[in-house]
Amino acid sequence: MVDENTFYPSVPVLVWGTGNMGRASLRAVAAHPGLSLAAVVVSDPAKVGRDAGDLAGLDRTLGVAATDDAAAALATLDGGGAVVYAASGELRPDEAVADITRALSVGAVVVTPSVYALYDHRSAPAELREPIEKACADGGAALFVSGIDPGWGNDLLPALVSGLASEVDQIRCQEIFDYSTYDAEDSVRAIVGMGEPMDYEPPMVAPGIPSMVWGGQVRLIARALGVEVDELRETVERRALDSDVTTALGDFRAGTQGALRFEVQGIVGGEPRIVIEHVTRISASCAYDWPMPPDGGDGAHRVIVEGRPRIEVNVEATDEGGNRAAGGNATAANRLVNAIPWLRAAPPGLYDGLDVPLAPSTYLSRREA
Known part of the structure; x- marks a missing residue:
């Protein structure tokens, strides 16, 4: 023993x-x-x-x-x-x-x-x-x-995977997530903006907030790669629901926000070389042309190294009865x-x-x- x-x-x-x-x-x-x-x-x-x-x-x-x-x-x-x-x-x-x-x-x-x-x-x-x-x-x-x-998906994992490439042009870390079963309704609605009118500004993507939250992780990856980030840039896209949706969190009406996608880009030499991207939905029916988990499930974390060779790693974790939000x-x-x-x-x-x-x-x- x-x-x-x-x-x-x-x-x-x-x-x-x-x-x-x-x-x-x-x-x-x-x-x-x-x-x-x-x-x-x-x-x-x-x-x-x-x-x-x-x-x-x-x-x-x-x-x-x-x-x-x-x-x-x-x-x-x-x-x-x-x-x-x-x-x-x-x-x-x-x-x-x-x-x-x-x-x-x-x-x-x-x-x-x-x-x-x-x-x-x-x-x-x-x-x-x-x-x-x-x-x-x-x-x-x-x-x-x-x-x-998760934090390891935006620091340890990309650093590790980059070591498997001889040339690295860009590192992209993605969280792809369906909020329909996430046990935090106030955050999903008020902070992320799901179910809110399209003229509502979600606090999570107010100017400067993505960089404040995820900019440190961009800098961690840059430090691992031995490069300096010249500046951080943000991009934001939002999509409205085409029809009413009912989830475990309640009703979400057509015309309100159903999907949100944003990036925090670390600019190195004038190009976005380190990118942390979040693709979030309240229903898989919204923004189905945006990145999806490989198996079409409700969540995944992905690291993509654009370089030689190109490397893509997908991580799917489940917990609490198969819930991927709980797994993450x-x-x-x-x-x-x-x-x-x-x-x-x-x-x-x-x-x-x-x-x-x-x-x-x-x-x-x-x-x-």
């Missing part, structure tokens, strides 16, 4: 937030041999007191009840451990940064997808970066920020959670998707043992 603790010292973990990313994070912590779930923080009063296993969608209890008392939850880490900060930062960025800084200051490693500007911390504004650096130094802790779309969230959460042991051993500071090595799963070896 393999002694799992030989390889992974136990790390107490607080999962903060139990939405799409939080559910997946709870499952990831529960499955990891070197992590122990210490606390769960929720904001919904209806979730207070519920067992973490129930909130995670597991078929067993985990023996940890959710609380809305963040101070008490942090105290369970006893001045160390780790925090998976899965609470949304889209509409409350200042509060999210304050929560993360608080956790770092008491010595907890923090992994999170919630602060877009820190995907590439080297290009983050000093007024954001410096207080967090101080919190890391004061607490002796590390912070790793990676995206939910799960891979993003697993990337963050599995980084915790490495971060606990790393010097205090900020880390990104190129800094943190990919941690292979040990689940199969543990089963065989």
